Structures are given as C-alpha cells and as structure tokens.
Amino acid sequence: MILLNPKKYQDRKYPDERSKEIMLKTIAWFENKGMKKMKEDYRSREFTYDFAEFIKKERIFETLFLPKGYGEKDQYYSTYRMFEFSEICGFYGTAYWYMYHVSTLGLDPVFLGDNEEFKHKAVQKLRKNPLCAFGLSEKQHGADIYSSDMKLYPQKDGTYLANGSKYYIGNGNEAGMVSVFGKIADTDEYVFFIVDSKHEKYECIQNVINAQNFVSEFALHDYPITDAEITSRGKKAWDDMLNTINICKFNIGSGAIGIVTHSFYEALNHAAHRNLYGKYVTEFPHVKRLFLDSYCRLAAMKLFGLRATDYMRCASADDKRYLLFNPIMKMKVAIQGEEVHEMLWDIIAARGFEKDIYFEQAVVELRGFPKLEGTRHVNMALIAKLIPSYFFNPKKFDEVPRLNGAENDDYLFAQGPTKGYAKIQFHDFRKTFATKNLPNLEVFKEQIKAYEEFLMASGMELGDQMLKDFDFLLAVGEIFTLVAYGQLIVESAAIEKVDDDLLDQIFDFMVRDFSRYALDIYSKNSATEKQQAICLKMIKKPVKNMERFEKVLKEHVYSLVDTYHMNP
Numbered sequence: 001m002i003l004l005n006p007k008k009y010q011d012r013k014y015p016d017e018r019s020k021e022i023m024l025k026t027i028a029w030f031e032n033k034g035m036k037k038m039k040e041d042y043r044s045r046e047f048t049y050d051f052a053e054f055i056k057k058e059r060i061f062e063t064l065f066l067p068k069g070y071g072e073k074d075q076y077y078s079t080y081r082m083f084e085f086s087e088i089c090g091f092y093g094t095a096y097w098y099m100y101h102v103s104t105l106g107l108d109p110v111f112l113g114d115n116e117e118f119k120h121k122a123v124q125k126l127r128k129n130p131l132c133a134f135g136l137s138e139k140q141h142g143a144d145i146y147s148s149d150m151k152l153y154p155q156k157d158g159t160y161l162a163n164g165s166k167y168y169i170g171n172g173n174e175a176g177m178v179s180v181f182g183k184i185a186d187t188d189e190y191v192f193f194i195v196d197s198k199h200e201k202y203e204c205i206q207n208v209i210n211a212q213n214f215v216s217e218f219a220l221h222d223y224p225i226t227d228a229e230i231t232s233r234g235k236k237a238w239d240d241m242l243n244t245i246n247i248c249k250f251n252i253g254s255g256a257i258g259i260v261t262h263s264f265y266e267a268l269n270h271a272a273h274r275n276l277y278g279k280y281v282t283e284f285p286h287v288k289r290l291f292l293d294s295y296c297r298l299a300a301m302k303l304f305g306l307r308a309t310d311y312m313r314c315a316s317a318d319d320k321r322y323l324l325f326n327p328i329m330k331m332k333v334a335i336q337g338e339e340v341h342e343m344l345w346d347i348i349a350a351r352g353f354e355k356d357i358y359f360e361q362a363v364v365e366l367r368g369f370p371k372l373e374g375t376r377h378v379n380m381a382l383i384a385k386l387i388p389s390y391f392f393n394p395k396k397f398d399e400v401p402r403l404n405g406a407e408n409d410d411y412l413f414a415q416g417p418t419k420g421y422a423k424i425q426f427h428d429f430r431k432t433f434a435t436k437n438l439p440n441l442e443v444f445k446e447q448i449k450a451y452e453e454f455l456m457a458s459g460m461e462l463g464d465q466m467l468k469d470f471d472f473l474l475a476v477g478e479i480f481t482l483v484a485y486g487q488l489i490v491e492s493a494a495i496e497k498v499d500d501d502l503l504d505q506i507f508d509f510m511v512r513d514f515s516r517y518a519l520d521i522y523s524k525n526s527a528t529e530k531q532q533a534i535c536l537k538m539i540k541k542p543v544k545n546m547e548r549f550e551k552v553l554k555e556h557v558y559s560l561v562d563t564y565h566m567n568p
Helices: 006-011 017-044 049-058 060-065 079-092 094-112 116-128 235-248 250-272 285-313 322-353 359-366 376-384 387-392 429-433 439-458 461-468 470-496 500-523 529-538 546-560
Strands: 132-135 151-154 160-170 177-184 190-195 202-207 215-225 230-233
Touching: 006 017, 017 049, 017 060, 017 079, 017 094, 049 060, 049 094, 060 079, 060 094, 060 116, 079 094, 079 250, 079 285, 094 116, 094 132, 094 160, 094 177, 094 230, 094 235, 094 250, 094 359, 116 177, 132 160, 160 177, 160 190, 177 235, 190 215, 190 235, 230 235, 235 250, 235 322, 250 285, 250 322, 250 359, 250 546, 285 322, 285 470, 285 500, 285 546, 322 359, 322 376, 322 470, 376 470, 387 439, 387 470, 429 439, 429 470, 439 461, 439 470, 439 500, 439 529, 461 470, 470 500, 500 529, 500 546
Parallel strands: 132 177, 151 177
Antiparallel strands: 151 160, 160 215, 177 190, 190 230, 202 215
16 A cells, blocks of 8 residues: 555564554554544644653654664664654644654754764653754744844853744743754854753743644743753854754655545545435546545655655765755645645535544644745745756766665765755656656656756746746746656656556646646746747646546545544
C-alpha cells in the first residue's frame, strides 16, 4: 500500500526493532485514546500534555532527534524515520504534529552549533523534558529575521543578560530548551542561546492562537546567560538558523500527507455506504472522478515525499539536490493536500462539518500548513533560482537507492555556510522520464519541451521579469516545480513498484496542471507575445482511457473502503 493505514502498520519492515517500536506504540497510543476523546480535547483546546507524557515515557524524541554520537550507542538520525513519525502525527491531529515539529526545530540549532559541551547536556535535558521550542520570529518584524530586537547585553563579569520578546513560538509554554535567535547588543553579532521556559526571568505572555497547540508570545527580562548556554554566534548562528529550517520544513509535507490520508478514509467510507436516489454515492460519475483524482494526487504526494527523503539522506558537500526537493516538499505537497481536501469535501458535503469526525478539524488545520516555515512566495523565490542549473547544467551522480535503513544523516548537521545556492547541480531529469513510455507521460514530456523552449526564448529577460513581477515568478516557477515533482514521482514509482496504470493516471492530472499553469503565464501582464505563443504549445489534454480509469478506481481506490476506521 502507498497510503498509511495504521491498522496494517505492523506489516512494515524496519532496519531495527526500536524504530518499529516507536511507530507501533505511537499508533497504539492514538487508537487507544480514540476518536471521541481526541475530539473532546480538540474542542476544549486542551494542550497535548498527555502526548508529551507519552513521548517522555517512551523517550521517543530522544531516539528520533539525536544524531550519531549522542544518546544510545546505536543512535542515528534518519529523515526517513522522521518522515514516518511526522505522517503518523499529522494523521491523528495537528496539535500532536506541531508539538513534534517545533521540538525538532528547537533542538536542531544545538546540534548544528559548535558548543559540544551543551550538546551532551541537551541529551540529559531532553530526557527530563522532551519539548523544545524555536525562538526566531518577533511580533514587530514577522519574517524579517534580519531585524531582531532580542539582545544579549554584555556584563562586566563576562556574562550576559537577555532582553526582548518572541512571537509565534510553538511549545513556548512548556519547553525545557528554547533556542533563541538574537544579537549581541554592542556588536549586532547574531547569536543562538538556550533558555528554559520555567526560569523566573522567562515570561510566557499568551497563546496567540485559539487552539490546542500553544503558539506562544514570550519575553525575557534580564535572563542570565553565560557562554555555556550559547550554541553559536556570528555568521555561524545565521547559517545554523537557515539550516535548521532546511532540515525541519520537510515535516510540513509529511504532516500534510498524514492529515489528508485520514480525511480520505473518512470520505471514502462515508460515500461507499450512503445511498441516494437508489445508487451509492461512489457510483456517481462525478464522484468517481473526484475520488480518483484525490487518490492519484495523494499517492503522488506520498511518492514524491518518499523519494525526496532519499535526497535528504544522501546529501553531502558535493550533492545538495535536497535544497530543491525540500522546499517543494514543504510548499507543493502541502498545497496539493489542500486541493485534495477540497475535492473530498465536495464529495461528502455537509458531513464535513460534523463534530464527531476527524474531517471537520482537518478542514481548519490543513490550511495553515502551506503558510508555515516560509510562505509559498518565499519558497518559490528560492526554487526559481535553480531553473537554469536544473535544465541546462546537469551533472552525473551515482544512482540513489531507497534509503530507509539505519544510516545516520551526517550532512544535515554539517551543512556549513548557506551560499552558492544557484550553482547547485542536478542529475539529468530527461533520463528519468525516458525510463517510462506511457501515454500521459509522453504528453507531459512534450509539455516539458515546450517549457524549455519558453526558457530559451525568454533568455536573460526572464530573470528581470520575475524580479519585477512576483506573480509572474510564481507562474513560471509552478511549471518548474511540476517538472521536478514529476521526476521524483517516476523515480519513486519504480522503487515502490507502482503499476503503469496508476502511474499513467497520476500523469493525467499532471498534464492538466501543466496546462493550467501555462495558461496562467499566458494571462500575466508581464508575458511577451513570444512567450504567450510558446505557452499555447504547453496547453494539452491528457490521453483519455476509460478502461484504465475504471481499473485504477476499482483496484486502488474503492478497494480501500472500510480498511481503516479510527477506534471510537
């Protein structure tokens, strides 16, 4: 199965018993809690203290978060393992996922930093209190991280007093370690330092949202800091901040996959047992189309995520391909999740508002995912810088297998300076697409050729157009993103042994999306007549095949009816 099914998770193979134990115990904890209690906590805005206690008792964050050399002898950090845990947490609720996500955000600056003594101290702190927080954004500055007002004020004895506030900081109410990004007051040098939310000089002001997850505003009032609590400073602190986000924003995509998968099961089960006008809802032609499209998009999200995980794990100083696939995982996958959820809601209609199912909270929670760790615009601006290198300067790399073993992801905690981004090279995507000859994939290849023609005809002018018109950049970047998305789906489908009918049906919606984005470019005020003419070449219809449609619907989608219901 491509999709997560908690009731069949014991059949999965793991490189070690500890990994299997974490996933199965976590699923069992949620299922034992049951839907009714989970929804009661959601509606009462009850902070997930029970989940925090479970995490502490089972020492789960210790196993997942610590890189090799810290904690147990056989400890390792695995993006694949993080992907699975993130997906499971998202499947059961954003509040649980968020507690996990912001904890890894909060801990990673410690292990990216150069304070070796504190790294070992952090292991002990994590065992006492597994919750961490990432103190980056500020109320007055938002995403402008250059303008931090959080300051360390040097004292005569060589220590510091921290003063300032942070805003929108998850777990800021309970975290034992809060990694705070700020500046040294007299030099404006960037700095990362660690505080404890229970210290008397730490003020948790409020939860800035009305939800289970605690997204805090906090202030430090002459909080005492020594060199022992400083993890990095200067350019290193700046790089550690960006590299932390590089590691952790991957969670956005896997969490979204989990959310949508749960909603998919609920929608499918509801429709399959609802009879209207003498027919089951699943028999209506428009519902068939919506379910098939939903499943194909969700399967594509999962296939891309699995393959992007491999590129996170194989990263090195000579292989930084993850820096493209990572923001696509964060942005594209999360937005695709919204699109799938809207189609599912069209199917179940008013049922999606009802309080006794997961779906009604997913409607609210999922919409926040594309806005976390950099907006769509921020991530697309990053992605678009790689267009020239990806299309016109390929490099030969060794084949990357499925990396789901017990290897430590060494490079993620040694990413180094954040520079030279636009010079990153990639393997030739054309060779990947050449491995398959399916009707819709062939149409997709024709669209790619037209897009390459668009890039060549636009020349250097394209860079100026995107710089001056962000809407134009988004439109151009969406197609580039779709090409890279399709490439990894093809690679992942081969590894997962996805049958050709399903893969071809996936590229049915990929062809349609390509045409939609091409029309978007065509419609922009910034598009020249030459560019508009080439855009028309990109607009194509997928290859219709009703036999394939019905086969995939029956074998992959409707075969999932009643295979998962959460325990009441």
